Amino acid sequence: MPILSTADKFLGSLLGAYIGHCYVTRHQRQWPLISESHLYQSWLSSMQPPIVLGPHSSETSLIAALPWLLHCCDDPTTRHHWLAQALATVPSAETNPTVTVIDTLYILGDCLEWLLQYSPDTHEPHFLLCEHLRQRCIHYPSALMPHLNLLIENLDTEEFATNAQVPCQARTLWPMTLAIRRCLRYPENLALALVNHSTDIPTTTIIGCLLGAWGGISAIPVPWIMAFTYDSRQGLRQMAQQLYRSWAGSNVVTGGVDEIFPLDL
Secondary structure (H helix, E strand, O other), rough: OOOOHHHHHHHHHHHHHHHHHHHOOOOOOOOOOOOOOOOHHHHHHOOOOOOOOOOOOOOOHHHHHHHHHHHHOOOOOHHHHHHHHHHHOOOOOOOOHHHHHHHHHHHHHHHHHHHHOOOOOOOOOHHHHHHHHHHHHHHHHHHHHHHHHHHHHHOOOOOOOOOOOHHHHHHHHHHHHHHHHHHHHOOHHHHHHHHHOOOOOOHHHHHHHHHHHHHHHOOOOOHHHHOOOOOHHHHHHHHHHHHHHHHHOOOOOOHHHHOOOOOOO
């Protein structure tokens, strides 16, 4: 498999997340127009960190934070520091949805960091990703550690459990656990990772985000990409370009767009 550029992976992650988010509610041959998408608008408003988490943040806040996680993909210190500050401003009860969002962002950010560095043909990716999480967890809040250990334990099992079979204390991170499993099991095709999956928008969004970051748009079926209108494809492509340039510290391209971001949908 050819080496993918970071720019390609940024595009794959955003495109995969958008498809995963729309997958559950898609009833027509085309994906929803980005001009009519609340998800796209939330991404536009969170392109520049830090993201904003209110006292009642929910799954919507988690999905809106994906561009911020990509922007901080190689800066775990900044990512963990900001999340720790955000966690300090909210009640620590496990039932608080904001706490669940922050806990998931810790793990999702570190998963993205690993997936952006490796290709889907990496030997023993499950083992390497788990080791990466174990190294990063020294910066996690202590209350998150039992959940992380359960997540890693569930990644080690052969059979996919249902949410009802998962211990209550692990259910807050079950969408994250299931998304990682689907990504590792079907690295070559987003359609395989999503098919026959439960109709859970946060999980399908995370699956698309992770798998797109790992394999770029090559992991996304071409018919799905072409089901976007031209304007929608260009809008997502331009967002990925902007995010990539901001991450790279170069908002002005001197050699033309194709030189820094050669992939064209």
